[in-house]
Amino acid sequence: MEKFEVTILGCGCAKPTSRHFPSSQIVNVRDKLYLVDCGEGCQMQICRAHLSYNKINHVFISHLHGDHCLGLVPLISTMELNDRTQPLHIYAPAMFETIFRAMTDFFCHNISFDVIFHGIDTTQTNVIFEDRSVMVTTIPLSHRVPCCGFLFEEKPLLPHILREMIDFYHIPFSQINNIKAGADWVTDDGEVIPHERLTIPAAPPRRYAYCSDTGYMPSLSASVAGVDFLYHEATYAEDYEASARIYAHSTARQAALVAREAGVKRLMIGHFSARYLDESVLLQEAVGIFPDTILAKELERIPL
Numbered sequence: 001m002e003k004f005e006v007t008i009l010g011c012g013c014a015k016p017t018s019r020h021f022p023s024s025q026i027v028n029v030r031d032k033l034y035l036v037d038c039g040e041g042c043q044m045q046i047c048r049a050h051l052s053y054n055k056i057n058h059v060f061i062s063h064l065h066g067d068h069c070l071g072l073v074p075l076i077s078t079m080e081l082n083d084r085t086q087p088l089h090i091y092a093p094a095m096f097e098t099i100f101r102a103m104t105d106f107f108c109h110n111i112s113f114d115v116i117f118h119g120i121d122t123t124q125t126n127v128i129f130e131d132r133s134v135m136v137t138t139i140p141l142s143h144r145v146p147c148c149g150f151l152f153e154e155k156p157l158l159p160h161i162l163r164e165m166i167d168f169y170h171i172p173f174s175q176i177n178n179i180k181a182g183a184d185w186v187t188d189d190g191e192v193i194p195h196e197r198l199t200i201p202a203a204p205p206r207r208y209a210y211c212s213d214t215g216y217m218p219s220l221s222a223s224v225a226g227v228d229f230l231y232h233e234a235t236y237a238e239d240y241e242a243s244a245r246i247y248a249h250s251t252a253r254q255a256a257l258v259a260r261e262a263g264v265k266r267l268m269i270g271h272f273s274a275r276y277l278d279e280s281v282l283l284q285e286a287v288g289i290f291p292d293t294i295l296a297k298e299l300e301r302i303p304l
Contacts, residue, residue, distance in 0.1 A: 002030045004154055004206050004304040006229065009045035011270035011296035013235055014067040021045055021298060022067035023271060025231070026056075027152050027208060029134045035059040035075075036150060036210050042071035043078050049299050053079050054086070058129060060136065061092035062212035063122070063147035069096070073103045080111050087114040091128050091136075093146050094119030122148035125223065139223045141214035143248045149211040151224070156205050206304040209264075213271060215245065216254040221261035228304045230259055231296070234269035237281050252282040256289035270296030 005028045012020025022039025026049070033055045035042075046053060053075070061069050069092070079088065090100070097117045104115060120128055120138055123146070129136040132155060139149035184194050209224040211232045224230055235249035244251050250258075252269055259267040267290050272279050279295050286293040294302075 001203055002154075002157065004029050004208070005301050006208060006231070006268075006304070007049050007051065007301045008270070008296050008298055009042055009049065010039050011272060011298060012067075013271050013273050014065060015274040016040075017274045019277075020272060022071070023062075023212065024068075024071065025210065026051060027210075029152065029154060031055075032057070032131075032133055034134075034136070034152070037062055037068040037212065038071040038075060039067045039069070040071045043075045045298065046075075049301075053082055054084055056088075057086060058089045058136075059091065060128075060150050061090065061096065062141075062149060062210070063143060063145050064093055064096055065145065065213065068212065072100070073107055076104060076111070076115060077108050079113070080108055084113045087116055089116045089118060089129075091118045091120055093122055093148075095146070120148065122146040139209065139211060139220070141211060141220070142217050143213045143215065147213055149209060149214070149223075151227070152208045152210075154205040154207065157203065208304060211258075213248070214250060215248040216250050217258070218261065220258050224258070224262045224264060226263050226265075228265045229268065229302065230262065230264040230266070231268045231270060232258055233271035234282050234286065235271050235273045237276075237285055240273075252285040253289055256286040256293060259290040259293070265292065267293040268296050268302065269293060272296075 007026040009024040009026060010021030012022055021041045023037040024039050024042040025036045027034040027036055033051060035056050038059060097119055100117060123140050125138055127135055127137050134155060135153045137151040139151055141147045141149055207227040208229045209227045213233055232255035233250055234252040234255040236244045236251045238251045238253045241251050255269050269282060269286055283293060283295050
């Protein structure tokens with residue numbers, strides 16, 4: 001199976017602690033790295049995760065709170081120091097571009113690669129990136145500033161050709177991709193061997209949903225229905241539900257309710273308030289609603 005995994009770089013909230021970095025993740029789809037949010041210290045965590053700066057070509061910023069974007073300009077500066085040449089694409093709320101350009105012009109004025117800004121509308125569900133491996137769609141969220149999550153959908157793989165069929169019918173290597181793409185095989189004596197006999201289906205495409213800072217949204221379950229893996233912020237336990245409403249965040253219970261209603265396969269909660277020295281209280285609260293829940297942990301890699 002092709003690689004599809006999520007590496008947690010930071011899972012804390014805005015208030016600094018000695019235990020967590022601010023929000024950032026790497027989504028690896030078929031060895032292409034996509035950076036999702038870029039809080040302070042992100043580049044340090046990339047080093048600790050033994051990931052390559054130069055394999056990151058696309059950065060997705062959910063909203064313009066510092067704990068989700070203040071690591072971006074330092075990261076670009078480091079990419080310049082590493083002699084990067086390939087373009088870097090930034091997908092962020094459209095209002096960020098003026099500030100972002102001013103910061104990069106001041107701190108990265110001799111940059112040797114193109115930084116291409118893509119302004120996104122956080123209020124709409126739109127495909128903002130697509131290649132042969134993955135499609136990325138925005139998920140509107142409810143926060144104190146314009147904010148969206150991101151849905152990563154793996155592109156379907158071609159079916160697998162059976163080795164024994166290759167040997168039995170003496171199929172040349174040059175025809176394997178054609179058969180995977182749907183072609184039948186015609187033997188030397190004219191017999192047509194259907195494509196379906198020569199192949200087995202590939203594994204179903206996988207989907208990962210990243211739901212950044214958001215107040216409780218029962219309607220969100222429709223946007224993430226059936227995903228293989230859901231990350232949903234869970235800043236507070238239920239006894240701080242009033243604070244969650246004031247600051248447009250979610251409790252662990254509310255995150256689990258979204259996961260249950262959406263019928264997702266697994267849930268990860270993160271963006272932990274600095275008040276918790278032990279996040280097990282959040283995990284227990286979520287597991288009571290949605291058993292297949294885990295806590296986000298820095299530098300952990302989760303395969304889908």
